[in-house]
Amino acid sequence: MTDHLVSPVADSFAPRDLAARPQAITGTVALVDGMLNAKAQWGQGILDAVEAELHARHPGATVERIARPQLGATPAEVWAAAMADRYAALVIAAGD
Amino acid sequence: MAPEVLDDIEACFAAGWTDGRPVVPPTRERVERMLGPWAARRDELVAVLAPGQGRATVEKIAANAVMAGCLPEHLPVVLEAVRAIAEPAFCLEDVVTTVHSVSPLLVVTGPLAEKLEMNGGGNALGHGNRANATIGRALMLVIQNIGMARPGGLDATTIGHPGKFGFCFTESAESPWQPLHVDRGLAAEDSAVTAYGADGPFCICDFGRPTPEELIESLADSLAMPGSYNAFFRDELWIVMSPEHADGVARHGWSKDDVRQAFWERARVPAGRLKRRSLYGFADAVIAPDWYEGAEDGDLIPLCRRPEQVVVLCAGGPYGGYSAGILGMVGSVTRKIEEQAL
Numbered sequence: 001m002t003d004h005l006v007s008p009v010a011d012s013f014a015p016r017d018l019a020a021r022p023q024a025i026t027g028t029v030a031l032v033d034g035m036l037n038a039k040a041q042w043g044q045g046i047l048d049a050v051e052a053e054l055h056a057r058h059p060g061a062t063v064e065r066i067a068r069p070q071l072g073a074t075p076a077e078v079w080a081a082a083m084a085d086r087y088a089a090l091v092i093a094a095g096d
Numbered sequence: 097m098a099p100e101v102l103d104d105i106e107a108c109f110a111a112g113w114t115d116g117r118p119v120v121p122p123t124r125e126r127v128e129r130m131l132g133p134w135a136a137r138r139d140e141l142v143a144v145l146a147p148g149q150g151r152a153t154v155e156k157i158a159a160n161a162v163m164a165g166c167l168p169e170h171l172p173v174v175l176e177a178v179r180a181i182a183e184p185a186f187c188l189e190d191v192v193t194t195v196h197s198v199s200p201l202l203v204v205t206g207p208l209a210e211k212l213e214m215n216g217g218g219n220a221l222g223h224g225n226r227a228n229a230t231i232g233r234a235l236m237l238v239i240q241n242i243g244m245a246r247p248g249g250l251d252a253t254t255i256g257h258p259g260k261f262g263f264c265f266t267e268s269a270e271s272p273w274q275p276l277h278v279d280r281g282l283a284a285e286d287s288a289v290t291a292y293g294a295d296g297p298f299c300i301c302d303f304g305r306p307t308p309e310e311l312i313e314s315l316a317d318s319l320a321m322p323g324s325y326n327a328f329f330r331d332e333l334w335i336v337m338s339p340e341h342a343d344g345v346a347r348h349g350w351s352k353d354d355v356r357q358a359f360w361e362r363a364r365v366p367a368g369r370l371k372r373r374s375l376y377g378f379a380d381a382v383i384a385p386d387w388y389e390g391a392e393d394g395d396l397i398p399l400c401r402r403p404e405q406v407v408v409l410c411a412g413g414p415y416g417g418y419s420a421g422i423l424g425m426v427g428s429v430t431r432k433i434e435e436q437a438l
Binding site: 002004005006007008009010011012013014015016 | 104107108111113121122123124127144145148149150151152155156159160162163237238241242243244
């Protein structure tokens with residue numbers, strides 16, 4: 001029984017801000033593997049599934065597979081701005 | 097000890113609030129005593145902590161400080177440490193959820209460290225001092241209970257790290273150099289806490305009477321390991337020099353900048369060794385660092401991108417030719433401890 005104790009556990013959590021989800025996508029969608037080197041063919045399966053789903057849901061969209069810049073070569077915010085300029089959407093397959 | 101206190105300790109275990117060691121049960125009375133003048137600000141949001149996005153209020157942090165065994169005068173340090181790890185530059189989510197073995201390390205500097213009788217002398221990085229032990233432990237309890245990075249859960253470390261029980265010290269009063277917070281632009285009369293995502297300390301001994309160049313070479317050779325994160329990501333690293341080692345270079349007129357530069361020039365790993373050893377598989381299968389393409393086997397790759405990423409401190413007992421290297425992730429964050437709290 002811990003009723004007489006002050007709980008040290010957070011009792012509220014801040015929701016993460018999610019980007020608005022577009023109803024329709026036109027233009028080019030970039031698919032990038034968050035951690036994995038595209039040359040190694042790891043993790044490309046999940047991007048294959050995303051690509052298929054995109055074609056089904058947004059027939060007007062084209063898809064392009066891109067690679068992340070090498071570690072340290074481009075600051076993250078610079079890369080993010082370049083992606084925003086160039087593509088209608090960016091899908092990153094997260095990994096660890 | 098009264099049986100009901102033991103029952104409360106067991107209840108804390110059962111609730112999943114502890115780090116595996118017994119805690120001081122956070123009764124209302126104990127939390128109020130911890131809050132003291134902070135009671136009027138109990139609901140103030142100090143930070144939102146990744147990965148769980150838990151809202152760390154003053155009262156929640158105080159409850160964790162009670163459990164860690166802190167005294168009320170330790171609370172301002174814990175509060176500022178929480179703000180430090182929540183800064184984007186600390187990359188809290190990466191540090192506390194990675195499979196790598198890394199843990200937040202705190203260094204408290206300035207007059208408050210002395211007032212709290214923190215240990216920067218013998219066994220500074222070890223056990224035996226209440227403020228060192230409990231401030232560091234309180235931060236880790238906050239991370240697990242508010243940030244929700246729990247072992248076996250969102251804390252995914254493969255090997256783990258004894259510093260996850262708490263890792264906190266201060267600099268030596270015998271340091272020949274200015275303290276870390278002054279390096280970071282604060283005034284000597286300020287008190288500050290610096291947080292760093294740290295690997296375990298690696299002890300380096302050199303018992304001779306080396307020249308500064310020879311001593312720094314010993315440290316650099318010992319830390320230039322191909323299996324470290326630094327060898328790959330080239331982020332910040334710390335050198336904790338014992339007073340004997342620090343005096344040994346300072347008496348030759350060497351500043352911290354001189355140590356940084358000399359270390360940076362020497363702490364390098366041949367690219368070929370990295371490619372064939374620790375990076376074999378990583379660079380091929382994961383993602384290559386910027387230096388990888390075009391690097392010849394004989395090229396020497398520094399552990400940091402810039403000399404300024406080598407943080408130099410002085411701590412430890414007065415005798416002994418020992419220093420410690422602390423490799424780690426990303427970069428450290430220094431925050432002045434709120435003056436009104438002192």
